[in-house]
Amino acid sequence: MIRFCLFLFLGLGICTTLTAQSDSLAYARYFRVRQGLPHFFSRLKAGQPVRIAYLGGSITEAGGGWRDQSVDWFRQQYPKATVSQIAAGIGGTGSDLGVFRLQSQVLDQHPDLVFVEFAVNDNGKKPEQIHRAMEGIVRKIRKNNSHTDICFVYTLTGDMAPILREGRLPVSAASMEQIAEHYGIPTVHLGLRVVALAGEGKLIFKGKKEDYPDKIVFSPDNVHPYAETGHKFYTEALADAMKVLAQKDAGKSRRLPKPYRKDNWENARMIPATELVREGNWQVLTPETDPVAKQLRSRFPVVLKASEPGAALVIRYKGAVCGLYDVIGPGCGQYTVTAEGSPDTLIPRFDGFATYYRSHYFFFPESSGKGTRTLRLQVAAQGPDKTAILSTRGAKMDDPARFRENACYAGYLLVVGKLVK
Known part of the structure; x- marks a missing residue:
């Protein structure tokens, strides 16, 4: 009833x-x-x-x-x-x-x-x-x-x-x-x-x-x-x-109407991070060669990893929207992001839930979409305060050795537009 x-x-x-x-x-x-x-x-x-x-x-x-x-x-x-x-x-x-x-x-x-x-x-x-x-x-x-x-x-x-x-x-x-x-x-x-x-x-x-x-x-x-x-x-x-x-008739032929928003993301693309320009020492990890990559194999067939400060990914693209599909976890640090005309920003890849590895993503501030934009993602020399971040949830490091590394990972570039070589 x-x-x-x-x-x-x-x-x-x-x-x-x-x-x-x-x-x-x-x-x-x-x-x-x-x-x-x-x-x-x-x-x-x-x-x-x-x-x-x-x-x-x-x-x-x-x-x-x-x-x-x-x-x-x-x-x-x-x-x-x-x-x-x-x-x-x-x-x-x-x-x-x-x-x-x-x-x-x-x-x-x-x-x-x-x-x-x-x-x-x-x-x-x-x-x-x-x-x-x-x-x-x-x-x-x-x-x-x-x-x-x-x-x-x-x-x-x-x-x-x-x-x-x-x-x-x-x-x-x-x-x-x-x-x-x-x-x-x-x-x-x-x-x-x-x-x-x-x-x-x-x-x-x-x-x-x-x-x-x-x-x-x-x-x-x-x-x-x-x-x-x-x-x-x-x-x-x-x-x-x-x-x-199930009872609805097929009706008229389906046509694609004009967009509800002209700035919709129908041109969104997910590009493997291996196609990005790399500076410094980046490892190419696969599920067969690395435990984190194996754990996230349903997300990324291949994932990049760098743990040395200064190692960087250089992204040149055309479009208003750009982001990164990556990893958060115990051994993750943070990116320093450099973009022309903007101050450097830190993007931590560690949060209060980072007692295990999981896929995550973030977007950079949107641009006008006009012309080519260049971003540089560098492994920061200073890692995040992991103890303080975990304490916000009442969590603690079970084994400090698991949290010692401050690496950055990259799986896919997210862009509404196109990558420029």
């Missing part, structure tokens, strides 16, 4: 009293059909092979979660079709990295449908940042293959519950709705049933399941759902929306 009522209330339009379509996009709906997913469901119904890509953050990356569960659901509903998945979720990343890794990690594998999940990790960013990256994702997919269907899905954190309970979307999802409306992309909010259950006192967002035997516990940390509760609700919400979307 809860799911049925929520479907009626949210799926059929809580915002029907609003007169302006631009205003209504800020209000939460269970799903919006728009142009649907006609090509994907046409193949499913015909029993043809389909590939579903899941582009998102840690909620999508989680094994046994809504990604795996939804693939199982499609297989059960369409047993004659062969359903496979492209797992492209990376924890701690938003649409601003997703648009760069889209080509190699998703499009090169020829998906029939791409689910895009970044509402949690993008929350707190400015709407224009979200617009540029999400529109870049859409335009890249459509230009690669106009028959590839797209669906935005929104997950949540416990902190988002109050605004959702009021029937409004957080800034991230509301910004994504504007892009979805412009391109006719269906959207599904996976967490509205969760909010409803929490409002009824039947669910709590954070805790250990054994501590609340009479409640549904959504997650251990307010963010990452338990597979059998939070992720299950996400999958059920998606399944309900898919049943409706």
Whole structure:
């Protein structure tokens, strides 16, 4: 009954009293059909092979979660079709990295449908940042293959519950709705049933399941759902929306409209760091030769490393946006970044969570995009104060030897534009 009522209330339009379509996009709906997913469901119904890509953050990356569960659901509903998945979720990343890794990690594998999940990790960013990256994702997919269907899905954190309970979307999802409306992309909010259950006192967002035997516990940390509760609700919400979307006719031929923003990131490129000019001693690490590279092999097939102060990467590019996809961890130091016309800046590659190695990324201050810009990334002589940084989270060095090195890593250059030799 809860799911049925929520479907009626949210799926059929809580915002029907609003007169302006631009205003209504800020209000939460269970799903919006728009142009649907006609090509994907046409193949499913015909029993043809389909590939579903899941582009998102840690909620999508989680094994046994809504990604795996939804693939199982499609297989059960369409047993004659062969359903496979492209797992492209990376924890701690938003649409601003997703648009760069889209080509190699998703499009090169020829998906029939791409689910895009970044509402949690993008929350707190400015709407224009979200617009540029999400529109870049859409335009890249459509230009690669106009028959590839797209669906935005929104997950949540416990902190988002109050605004959702009021029937409004957080800034991230509301910004994504504007892009979805412009391109006719269906959207599904996976967490509205969760909010409803929490409002009824039947669910709590954070805790250990054994501590609340009479409640549904959504997650251990307010963010990452338990597979059998939070992720299950996400999958059920998606399944309900898919049943409706499956009935949507193909309609007119799909055309790519004019951009929502002219400065969108459809020209985002991810270039191997090995193509950059190197000064000093840089090691080329592979999963076969280095333990850090092995740990991050799903992120980088090859990674550069320099630990001697003064070793540098020189980047010459044309474009307004440039960044680096790299590594943060116990043995990482910091970059000194030099750009013409700007003072040198330090970019630490160590933070309060750096008790283990993980992929990370950062962007340089944007330029006008006119002419060629040169950046020099040099391994700084002075390392960050690791003890002080860890103490901000109450963490300590378990083994000082693991933290002694102050190296810098580089996996890919991120550029909206092109690299200049």
